Amino acid sequence: MSGESVEVVPRGYRVGDWEVADLIGAGGWGTVYEGRSVGGADGAGGPVEVALKFLPTSGLAPRQARGMVETARRETELGRRARHPRLIRLLDSVTLSEPASPALDGAVVLVMERAEHSLRDRLGDPPASGRPPLSAREGARLLTEVCEGLAHLHGLGWVHGDLKPDNVLVMADGSVRLSDFGLSVELDGTHAYIPPLGTPDYLPPERWRAPLGERGVQIRRSTDIWALGIMIHQVFTGGASPFPGATPAARAAAAQEYAAGRAPLRMDMRVPPLWRGLAADCLTADHADRAAHTAESLLARVRAGRERPAPSSPPHRRGRTALAATLAAVVCGAGAGWAESGREDRPVRAGTMASGRTGQAAGDGRSTRVEVFNAEKRCRAPGSRDELCSLGLAIDPLEPYTAENVVTTRVWHGDALAVDCRLARGAPVVDETGARSTRWFRVRLPAGEPRSTAWLPAVRTKDRPQLPECPGRAVRD
Numbered sequence: 001m002s003g004e005s006v007e008v009v010p011r012g013y014r015v016g017d018w019e020v021a022d023l024i025g026a027g028g029w030g031t032v033y034e035g036r037s038v039g040g041a042d043g044a045g046g047p048v049e050v051a052l053k054f055l056p057t058s059g060l061a062p063r064q065a066r067g068m069v070e071t072a073r074r075e076t077e078l079g080r081r082a083r084h085p086r087l088i089r090l091l092d093s094v095t096l097s098e099p100a101s102p103a104l105d106g107a108v109v110l111v112m113e114r115a116e117h118s119l120r121d122r123l124g125d126p127p128a129s130g131r132p133p134l135s136a137r138e139g140a141r142l143l144t145e146v147c148e149g150l151a152h153l154h155g156l157g158w159v160h161g162d163l164k165p166d167n168v169l170v171m172a173d174g175s176v177r178l179s180d181f182g183l184s185v186e187l188d189g190t191h192a193y194i195p196p197l198g199t200p201d202y203l204p205p206e207r208w209r210a211p212l213g214e215r216g217v218q219i220r221r222s223t224d225i226w227a228l229g230i231m232i233h234q235v236f237t238g239g240a241s242p243f244p245g246a247t248p249a250a251r252a253a254a255a256q257e258y259a260a261g262r263a264p265l266r267m268d269m270r271v272p273p274l275w276r277g278l279a280a281d282c283l284t285a286d287h288a289d290r291a292a293h294t295a296e297s298l299l300a301r302v303r304a305g306r307e308r309p310a311p312s313s314p315p316h317r318r319g320r321t322a323l324a325a326t327l328a329a330v331v332c333g334a335g336a337g338w339a340e341s342g343r344e345d346r347p348v349r350a351g352t353m354a355s356g357r358t359g360q361a362a363g364d365g366r367s368t369r370v371e372v373f374n375a376e377k378r379c380r381a382p383g384s385r386d387e388l389c390s391l392g393l394a395i396d397p398l399e400p401y402t403a404e405n406v407v408t409t410r411v412w413h414g415d416a417l418a419v420d421c422r423l424a425r426g427a428p429v430v431d432e433t434g435a436r437s438t439r440w441f442r443v444r445l446p447a448g449e450p451r452s453t454a455w456l457p458a459v460r461t462k463d464r465p466q467l468p469e470c471p472g473r474a475v476r477d
């Protein structure tokens with residue numbers, strides 16, 4: 001967003017029943033200050049501590065001033081109509097009349113309940129704010145509450161329009177509030193129009209191609225769902241986007257490459273399986289397919305702790321998405337060099353392959369986990385996703401471990417895979433150090449894969465979990 005902010009509002013400056021205290025921060029449109037109720041808690045039991053968001057209009061070009069007033073109008077309108085424990089509460093909205101102070105004259109001040117910090121303040125490795133980083137457990141709780149707020153907003157027929165960690169506020173009691181409704185809009189049927197603004201890292205691929213009409217650009221609920229997918233990934237990775245790149249423009253280009261089917265979706269294995277599945281669905285490239293995943297259905301999956309999509313998701317759409325991803329992976333993988341194959345009775349060398357879909361092999365909480373081990377030292381850098389270091393999972397553990405016999409999902413050193421049974425006498429596999437084994441583990445694959453399971457050779461993990469022997473029919477299903 002662009003615009004000027006009120007430069008300095010003096011301490012003690014009075015706005016309605018509140019007075020200004022310390023500066024909290026400034027965004028593209030406005031500046032937020034701490035505020036205190038002048039007479040203590042108001043008669044209606046409102047809070048003493050508030051946040052005062054100053055949205056200036058003076059000194060702006062007429063178009064910008066109109067934009068500012070529109071922003072204030074949207075925030076106020078939503079605040080009035082959509083009260084909910086997961087949305088920041090708007091207590092008042094005051095238009096200043098200060099002819100002697102041009103910076104303040106005409107500014108709109110939104111009086112809101114005050115939060116402790118934003119979700120953005122907890123991201124980073126370590127967070128630049130000095131606040132403690134999020135644990136996976138806390139991250140999951142905050143995200144669940146974000147889904148609650150979004151489900152409420154969408155249920156009322158509104159779209160947030162600028163969902164991002166900066167606009168997820170955390171209260172003193174740890175609960176989440178969605179905030180900053182300057183781009184929020186009520187839908188007219190399936191979509192609405194907003195000014196062509198937003199934060200590039202959170203814009204869905206279709207937004208970059210959207211025509212800009214008289215009324216602005218089209219926005220749908222699925223716009224927020226995409227942003228939620230990015231945020232899920234960020235929460236578990238200290239703020240990393242699933243789309244690589246050093247700048248927002250590079251990351252936006254990577255997102256478009258993915259959406260065009262020219263690059264796979266690469267998610268960090270630190271994102272827990274349940275959330276990885278949800279993020280993958282939120283990041284469905286086509287917005288019509290993405291619409292199958294509503295805030296309500298995602299919330300239901302979180303609450304049920306399920307990894308797989310709710311049965312109500314249209315199966316043909318999911319099938320199309322999964323097939324597209326698989327085809328993209330096959331094209332990427334053409335000509336990749338797997339280690340030599342051998343006769344069925346001869347050990348084959350376990351190697352690495354430069355191709356394939358991202359390693360998202362996952363579990364369902366009922367399974368045991370094993371950690372992937374890559375015998376090649378250069379492939380053991382923490383978090384590395386070097387294609388040349390990716391490892392394959394076999395389709396059939398009784399067949400030679402060759403490029404024709406692996407699923408498209410790739411795994412890397414350090415990935416935790418959910419395994420549910422073992423096969424003692426499968427095809428023998430030898431690793432780069434000469435270690436040989438005929439043992440295999442059956443791995444559960446994430447939702448969206450054409451197959452639900454694949455096989456990890458035991459030489460690819462140091463773990464030896466106690467597992468039941470796989471039933472004979474499971475080996476070739």
Ligand SMILES: Nc1ncnc2c1ncn2[C@@H]1O[C@H](COP(=O)(O)OP(=O)(O)OP(=O)(O)O)[C@@H](O)[C@H]1O
Nearest residue numbers: 025026027028030032051112113114115118166180
């Ligand atoms: N109700 C609130 N309580 C406490 N802090 C708040 C509150 N609302 C906003 N802030 C903080 O004030 C700062 C400015 O917020 P603001 O909403 O103006 O901008 P932003 O969301 O950071 O950016 P932009 O509006 O450009 O997207 C941010 O650090 C935000 O976390």
